[in-house]
């Protein structure tokens with residue numbers, strides 16, 4: 001095992017353990033990591049001696065998203081197509097994981113954001129712990145929840161996905177389990193024993209893996225400030241079911257004010273108006289689309305975001321949050337009303353002279369994967 005590589009590979013009889021290994025950057029996904037993961041996942045699918053894949057992160061994060069610093073460099077050099085290539089490969093990896101023919105377990109013992117969700121939530125088994133912090137923070141960066149998030153967020157109960165995707169709200173392990181983003185929860189002290197037991201698996205039957213995980217899982221209590229308590233969920237459903245972002249904010253403002261309401265309104269007012277509007281439409285369209293269609297649509301959207309032909313908020317968001325760190329982005333358009341429907345519409349059209357995303361053909365899909373197409 002080459003300890004310097006960005007993805008560590010351990011072979012334990014029929015099991016392969018892949019560890020994202022850029023702990024200083026919170027395992028943010030580089031182009032190299034995405035290519036390597038894609039190569040490994042495809043190879044394991046063809047290799048009959050591999051029955052189960054485990055994915056985890058080195059250090060305090062599972063994965064804090066795509067490596068945003070690399071993108072800023074590419075866009076700064078005026079080359080949005082380099083960024084587009086990154087996303088094309090990333091979405092391809094997300095698609096292969098979503099339709100994978102062998103069981104995959106993601107151990108989410110730390111930060112899981114953006115692209116980190118994309119390399120875990122599509123798989124059948126996601127283990128949360130007391131250290132898990134989940135978020136889709138793209139709207140404050142001038143981006144939108146991608147990596148197939150319009151597929152998985154739109155399938156969360158009620159309008160919880162709209163809430164998570166538009167506000168970038170943070171969820172803990174108990175919240176993730178409650179809403180279905182995680183399938184199991186255990187204290188991190190039990191992970192070593194669980195991993196050892198999983199390494200003895202000699203079958204690709206998901207019920208075998210499931211039985212092991214079920215024996216370890218616990219039912220954590222939701223924290224007092226969790227958004228998954230019934231009263232808050234009712235407010236989320238009342239407000240985030242709004243047809244437009246303006247209607248969502250107006251509905252929140254009509255609710256009796258409390259900490260949760262003011263935090264939520266503040267988060268929406270901080271985000272890029274363009275991002276909010278395209279994110280809402282993306283999640284709404286995602287409800288009726290398969291995972292491949294969601295990723296293809298998101299690819300068109302991200303090409304517009306990178307090209308900056310409708311709004312340049314992504315460059316501005318990266319400047320304000322990551323480069324100058326003044327946390328004071330000057331969004332353009334600045335107000336929600338200035339982000340017209342026809343501008344939103346443009347994000348969903350193919351970018352001129354840019355091909356649509358080509359997803360790989362998949363074969364011998366298990367029923368679970370077929371259902372996502």
Ligand SMILES: CC(C)(COP(=O)(O)OP(=O)(O)OC[C@H]1O[C@@H](n2cnc3c(N)ncnc32)[C@H](O)[C@@H]1OP(=O)(O)O)[C@@H](O)C(=O)NCCC(=O)NCCSC(=O)/C=C/c1ccc(O)cc1
Pocket residue numbers: 024025026028064065066067068069070071083084086087111113114115116137138141143
């Ligand atoms: C809340 C975090 C996760 C932890 O905060 P912290 O505990 O105070 O830790 P630091 O913020 O000090 O992070 C430690 C180091 O990791 C680095 N890092 C932490 N996330 C990252 C990161 N996504 N990238 C690249 N360095 C990072 C971060 O810059 C820092 O590096 P350094 O200043 O050199 O010590 C914070 O780092 C944070 O907000 N990170 C960004 C989360 C985020 O917005 N994720 C990405 C959503 S967008 C996405 O996935 C797609 C992006 C993308 C877009 C276009 C592309 O072409 C390619 C990719």
